[in-house]
Amino acid sequence: MNYTAIFENAVDSLRQEKRYRVFADIERIAGRFPHALWHSPQGRREIVVWCSNDYLGMGQHPASIEAMVTAARQLGVGAGGTRNISGNSHQVVMLEAELADLHGKEAALVFTSGYVSNQTGISTIGKLLPDALILSDQLNHNSMIEGVRQSGREKAIFRHNDLDHLEELLRKAGQERPKLIAFESVYSMDGDVAPIGRICDLAERYNAMTYLDEVHAVGMYGPRGGGIAERDGVMERVDVIEGTLAKAFGALGGYIAAAAPIVDAVRSHAPGFIFTSALPPAVAAAAQASVRHLKSSQAERAAQQANAARTKAALARAGLPVAISDTHIVPVIVGDAERCKAASDLLLADHGIYIQPINYPTVPRGSERLRITPTPFHNEALIADLTKALVAVWHRLDLPFQVKAQAAE
């Protein structure tokens, strides 16, 4: 038994499939986002980041930074324990109140990541519902898939955003069986949006619970940043809203917001919550500052949407295969892992533009892409630079122009 060879082979197979991941070593620059320093093999070099999930640049917002700095100086750098064992900082308690208010729910519960929120949240809710059927959108994120799997409950996958298929599965399950519909509002790789209100119609008709992942929407949609459900006026109809503090809110952590009995049951039963150290007060304070700021400020949301629209228009005008999305996510399809990585490498090396290639398993094979995320800080000059650089790389690699988008929709 040669253990080393087994692990080496597990990595070599990724290399052969051209989807071995190399992480770009990046140093962000607060106050100059999206500019950053890249620690390249040839030394440090300034670049422009076009693939950040710090969607609104809140990671560098003065209010968030000051909240973190103040809390670190006053309380220190860590929580010191699990939520139950000395780690329940006042900052986390206040953050949960802020999030419950954001979503108009009775309570919220913070986890160390959005991934863990879904994984332990869905699995715990599923386990608590006897004989539940979990109806899961085909394109749900890996964290939701793992949550469904770990619940041990039967699952039924409905075709992406397909209301007829969902209804068929609900009808088949019957009124009496506990049912949980798990879906996202904004699907992160294509940027398309779920018909939340109509899914709630079906949930009410067939007596199902709804669990909505708003990870790529909170902070960015709705008059207070409550997400697509708030924008669509259906937030109170969704049973559980899950979100992240690590994207538009710029910090770290995830959460669910729901009626008090649901939150209390998850708090009391979820292993991925009970047995893990709490979020540091300094991180919670930073996140709360971002959430609070985005409840009243519309400037970031407006600028992000404007820049996303400008970027899509500029890339389309240049004949680049930009997939049309309704949201701030701008996918440019390459359709091949090796060429996708080559495009990304050239953008970084020759143009100082950082867009990580997105390959399988994050997206289906054949839909490999550059996923571009314009923020309020990607201005017209940067959009023009991006367009020029992409066109040059497309010529250099002989990639097709004006191809119909192949997003997995």
Add this chain to the structure above:
Amino acid sequence: MNYTAIFENAVDSLRQEKRYRVFADIERIAGRFPHALWHSPQGRREIVVWCSNDYLGMGQHPASIEAMVTAARQLGVGAGGTRNISGNSHQVVMLEAELADLHGKEAALVFTSGYVSNQTGISTIGKLLPDALILSDQLNHNSMIEGVRQSGREKAIFRHNDLDHLEELLRKAGQERPKLIAFESVYSMDGDVAPIGRICDLAERYNAMTYLDEVHAVGMYGPRGGGIAERDGVMERVDVIEGTLAKAFGALGGYIAAAAPIVDAVRSHAPGFIFTSALPPAVAAAAQASVRHLKSSQAERAAQQANAARTKAALARAGLPVAISDTHIVPVIVGDAERCKAASDLLLADHGIYIQPINYPTVPRGSERLRITPTPFHNEALIADLTKALVAVWHRLDLPFQVKAQAAE
């Protein structure tokens, strides 16, 4: 189908078993650890925390706080993405190098928590080893149990720290079958220690891999804080060492350290790593400052051991049922969930001493306890106060004195 009633019942059953958890709302005070503010129903009140897992008080160390503050000001509050998609900050890269060096391994990989390290680390390693048998200590932490379960591999549980039983299971599995021995160095609830060297002897004899959780030991044992394996001179014989940044290092996050092919395979295949936002650079910087400080400073380790020994001696002299441990963990056994909670409530309300009750499922039923964690900052006066308060509470609740400890050993 009344969904609300289901969740209410799931919580009521905990209330009936007297193990419904109420989190104490705590505000730490940097520079005055272990003193803290308790947001009680009657208002804010100063208390002394005796159950923190910030074992060495590094959460308030000036070097760690300054590292967090500096990074927050220079880089902002969040990572901005997963490790692969723009979140690979230079601070995380440096932290991993620091951790690899700490454990004398080729590489290390940081996760958002120790829980996730074990869960996705063990499950990924298990999945990569064809037909593996995972040999798991009976008292392993929930995160390891979940990792084993999610690997989908066969598991064999060996009696706690029982070398004969482990050998029997290894022999039965045979030389050729891939085998992973998963165990801890310091078991967190009893504070007892695994015979790491002799487990490595068995692993070598039967050609098994070893995965060692040093979560309750890193920073605190060994000349550079590498843990019990370092103290015992067997660090290089352990294949994978898992640790946390949230306890003795005072921050947040977890990690594994191992040979480069193992780390690279986990990095490339673990869903709980790939699909989650990276640790913020400010958190990574704080953690690295702690790790680096504890590589050279012996003062914190020496003071912690001295205060733990003083605490054990004082409690034993007072006839309190303190379980004898070899480590810094001081369990005082109550043996009943309701009285354990009552003792904790009285300590907090009447004496301003915060020790969270530890009930099932964290410890087996019948071994409910107060788990006391003396740190370098719990001086003789605080130990005297603690002893007096415990004796008063023991009388008040008519709890037995000088009972033989019932730790689950």
